[in-house]
Amino acid sequence: MKITRRRLAVALAAPALSAQTTPPQSADPMEAAKARIKANTEALAKQSVPMSTEPAFSFRA
Amino acid sequence: MAVLAPETFFATIPELNRRLVAKEFSAEELAAAFSQRLEQLGPRYNALALPFPQQARRQAKSVDDDLKRGRLRGPLQGIPYAVKDLLSVSGQITTWGAKPYAAQIFEYTATAIQKLESVGSVLTGKLSMVELAGGGGYRLPSASLFGPGLNPWDRSRWSGGSSSGSASAVAAGIVPFALGSETSGSILTPSSYCGVTGLRPTYGLVSRYGAMALSWTLDKIGPIAHTAEDCGLILQVISGSDSKDPGSAGKSFYYTPQYARPLKELRIGYAPIDFTDRADASARPAFAAALAALKETGVQLVETSLPVFPYASALSTILYAEQASIFEELIESGKVNDLADPAQIAGLKASSDVPAKDYLKAMRLRRLMQEAFRQLFSEVDALISTGRPGPATPVDQPLDMTKNVPGGFNGIVQAGNLAGLPAIAFPCGFAENLPVALQVVGPAFSENTILAIAREFQARTDWHKRRPAI
Numbered sequence: 001m002k003i004t005r006r007r008l009a010v011a012l013a014a015p016a017l018s019a020q021t022t023p024p025q026s027a028d029p030m031e032a033a034k035a036r037i038k039a040n041t042e043a044l045a046k047q048s049v050p051m052s053t054e055p056a057f058s059f060r061a
Numbered sequence: 062m063a064v065l066a067p068e069t070f071f072a073t074i075p076e077l078n079r080r081l082v083a084k085e086f087s088a089e090e091l092a093a094a095f096s097q098r099l100e101q102l103g104p105r106y107n108a109l110a111l112p113f114p115q116q117a118r119r120q121a122k123s124v125d126d127d128l129k130r131g132r133l134r135g136p137l138q139g140i141p142y143a144v145k146d147l148l149s150v151s152g153q154i155t156t157w158g159a160k161p162y163a164a165q166i167f168e169y170t171a172t173a174i175q176k177l178e179s180v181g182s183v184l185t186g187k188l189s190m191v192e193l194a195g196g197g198g199y200r201l202p203s204a205s206l207f208g209p210g211l212n213p214w215d216r217s218r219w220s221g222g223s224s225s226g227s228a229s230a231v232a233a234g235i236v237p238f239a240l241g242s243e244t245s246g247s248i249l250t251p252s253s254y255c256g257v258t259g260l261r262p263t264y265g266l267v268s269r270y271g272a273m274a275l276s277w278t279l280d281k282i283g284p285i286a287h288t289a290e291d292c293g294l295i296l297q298v299i300s301g302s303d304s305k306d307p308g309s310a311g312k313s314f315y316y317t318p319q320y321a322r323p324l325k326e327l328r329i330g331y332a333p334i335d336f337t338d339r340a341d342a343s344a345r346p347a348f349a350a351a352l353a354a355l356k357e358t359g360v361q362l363v364e365t366s367l368p369v370f371p372y373a374s375a376l377s378t379i380l381y382a383e384q385a386s387i388f389e390e391l392i393e394s395g396k397v398n399d400l401a402d403p404a405q406i407a408g409l410k411a412s413s414d415v416p417a418k419d420y421l422k423a424m425r426l427r428r429l430m431q432e433a434f435r436q437l438f439s440e441v442d443a444l445i446s447t448g449r450p451g452p453a454t455p456v457d458q459p460l461d462m463t464k465n466v467p468g469g470f471n472g473i474v475q476a477g478n479l480a481g482l483p484a485i486a487f488p489c490g491f492a493e494n495l496p497v498a499l500q501v502v503g504p505a506f507s508e509n510t511i512l513a514i515a516r517e518f519q520a521r522t523d524w525h526k527r528r529p530a531i
Contacts, residue, residue, distance in 0.1 A: 029407035033198065036377060037414055043374035044422045055424035056431070057278060 063090045070098060070234030071528055074136055074291045077237060081139045082128065088139035092121035092183045095141035099186050099235050102531065106216070106233060107208040108226035110146035110187040111154055117141065117185045124181045136294050138181035144240040145227050146187040147194060147273035148174060148282070157273045158205050158223070159192035161396040171271025172306070173240055173282050173299040180298050188226030188239055192400050194247060195223045196275045196384045197408030198377075200459050204402030209456045212254060213529040214495050218453035221251030227285045228255040233531055238286035238295055242272060244279045245376055246474045249500055252285055252486040253448030256496030258515065258525060259285040260292040263505045264481030265310030267296070268303030276383040277308060278424070279376070279478055288525055289487060289515035293318065296508060314508055321513035322442075325359030329501070329514070330441035332366060332469035339466040341451025344497045347490025348447060351499055351518075354489075355445070358517045365441055368433035372472035375423040375430075376479055381412035382420035389413075427479050434480045438504040443511055446470040448486040448498030477502045487515045488524040496524070 026032040063086045069077070081088055096114040103109025124139040149155045149167035156162050174184060189207035191199060202209035202219040210225025212218040213233040220229040224241030228251030231239050241248045243261045252259025260283045267282045274280060284295035293316035300314035332339075336348040356362060391397050392409055400406050437444075446469070454463060465471070477484050484502040491497065499518070503511040519525050 029200070029404045030411060032404065033407040033411035034414065036198070036408075037381065037411060040371075040374040040378045040381075041416065041419050043371040044378065044419050044426070047371065047422065047426055049422065049425045049429065053425045053428050055421050056427035057424060 065091070065094045070095070071287065072237065073288050074140055074237060074286065074294055077140055078136045078138060082133070088121040088124035088128065088183065089118060091139060092117045092141050092185065095236060096185045099143065099230070102233055102235050103226070103230065106211040106213055106220065106226075106229040107205070108189050108210065108229045108233070108235065110156060110189050110207060110226060112186040113153070113184055117183050120178070120183045124183065127181060134180045135298070137177065137298055139183065140237055141183045141185045142177065142238045142240070143184065143186045143188050143227070143230060143236045144174060145190050145224050145242055147190060147242060148240060149271040150174060150184070150187070155187070156206055157193055158190035158207065160206050160399045160401065161391060163206060167271070169271060172268035172303050174271070176299050176301070185236060188230050190225055191223035192402065192405060193388070194242065194244060194273065194275045195405065196244065196380055197400070197405035197412070199402040200404035200461055201402055202456050202460070204400070204405050206401070210251070211456060212453045212495070213531065214256065215453070217456055218495060219254065219456045221254035221453060223247040224251050224285065228252050228257055228259065231255070231257045231285050231287065232529060234528070238284055238291055240282060240299070241285050243281050243283060243478065244275050244380065245478045248283050248285060249448055249474060249484060249486040253498035253500070254453035254496070256488040256498070256524070256527065257285055257287060258289055258292055258485065258487045259283065260296060260508070260512070261477070261484045262296060262300065262314070262508060263310065263483045265308050266300045266312060266314060266506070266508075268301070268306040268309055270303055270305035274387050276380045278379060278383065288519055289485060289512045290318070292485065293508070293512045312506065316512070317509055318513060318516060321509055323359070324514065324517055327360045327442045327510070327514070328363050328440070329360050330365030330437070330444045331362050331446065333364065334469040335446045339450055339469045339471065340447055341492065344447070344451045344492035347492050347497050351489035354522055355518060358521065360514065362445070363441060365437070365444070367470055367473060367476055368430065368437060370426060370430050370433070370476070372475035372479060375426050376475040378415055378419050378423040381408070382415040384409065385412040385415065430476065430480050434482065434504070442503070443507070443514060444470065444473065444502045446473050446500050448500045452492045452495035452497055473500070473502060481505055483508050483511060485511045485515045487519065488527070489518070489522070490524055496527070
């Protein structure tokens with residue numbers, strides 16, 4: 001799959017810097033771990049990925 | 062047995078090899094001295110997992126026979142070393158630093174160790190690590206079967222993780238070099254904290270066969286040593302194609318400093334804020350001096366910024382999803398509760414909750430990240446930042462208390478690992494009487510370039526020659 005500069009520019013335009021911040025820590029380790037996963041989901045949801053972009057692993061027959 | 066001078070324990074690989082070939086001491090004497098040091102000093106830093114004194118002596122005798130017959134196998138011949146306890150040695154215990162695996166034995170030896178054996182390096186033992194390489198998200202340095210990694214420069218400070226024993230053992234002159242592994246910072250962090258040189262190779266350059274899997278798409282094996290040159294010599298041996306590792310890139314590495322581009326032709330991207338506002342106040346003078354020393358090598362430092370992506374979230378998602386599958390049996394059986402760190406236990410259990418679509422989204426983002434870094438590396442030859450923002454943290458300080466200042470190259474460790482890029486950390490000064498380090502990241506398979514930058518820096522400074530009081 002070829003990623004054009006235009007597609008890359010569109011994808012990079014999505015807000016992402018705020019996603020680098022750590023979510024507030026809970027005293028309960030399980031709650032903290034689940035909060036981290038939820039924060040990750042939200043950060044990833046903000047990202048636009050061109051439909052033609054395949055995941056970064058490959059399967060060879 | 063010959064008594065070795067104290068400086069021998071801190072000698073570089075070429076120095077030791079030269080003295081072996083010159084018969085100043087035998088390989089057996091060298092192995093015996095380092096084995097004794099591993100058993101005596103290793104526990105002082107919680108660095109020792111398992112010593113192999115008899116096996117080391119046998120290997121060393123064989124090296125002496127080869128040397129007598131003039132069978133020279135390169136600069137690593139006869140050099141003692143040890144490995145992070147996530148690499149298997151046939152018939153020996155491999156704990157992965159975790160209580161549930163305290164009696165685990167494999168019947169095969171890791172490819173990287175086999176390669177070192179083939180050139181006559183002498184394995185003296187296994188070194189401690191953070192349990193399961195910390196993938197669950199540990200909160201305390203004590204998250205290890207062996208106790209918290211203690212820093213040879215100050216035992217009240219952490220040695221860093223997860224390759225804790227590998228870095229502290231090199232720093233304390235317990236081994237001339239060690240193998241560590243990195244999924245996200247596990248070579249760079251302990252190398253920075255302990256004042257040694259650590260190389261994270263390009264993803265796929267070194268076989269991971271025989272290594273604990275934490276994340277199939279992120280794990281790398283790499284060397285930790287006294288100098289960049291040592292790292293280059295080790296990488297040349299342990300790299301290469303391996304059909305037993307599905308992630309193998311099918312490439313070899315040849316350490317060729319003689320063909321390195323002149324440093325004055327190199328453009329190195331950096332973010333000044335990394336060395337000021339994002340650095341600990343105590344470390345800023347050392348970083349400023351290090352940047353000045355780097356400029357004197359002739360490299361052009363140019364301000365740049367990282368491509369904008371949610372690196373931490375993408376890495377955490379991929380790591381969680383892959384480890385949930387890798388450690389499914391540990392988690393489902395409840396043995397996960399035997400781990401030392403409550404945050405690690407919770408993280409492993411919760412990792413099963415990562416939605417498949419998030420994992421795939423993160424893996425698709427990696428394609429965009431790779432392309433963005435390819436474009437960035439058409440403008441600069443390498444990137445430089447701090448190894449860590451400051452010196453080693455207190456050994457009893459929770460890791461989530463470490464400040465994370467946004468901006469600059471924040472996220473470069475996760476970014477470099479997600480894009481599979483090589484990086485090297487090397488000491489560049491001191492703060493609070495503890496070492497601090499620089500980190501240079503390059504394009505995939507550019508190890509010779511980043512090694513050349515670190516090598517030139519080390520030719521002009523002596524931070525890598527400083528030794529802790531043992």
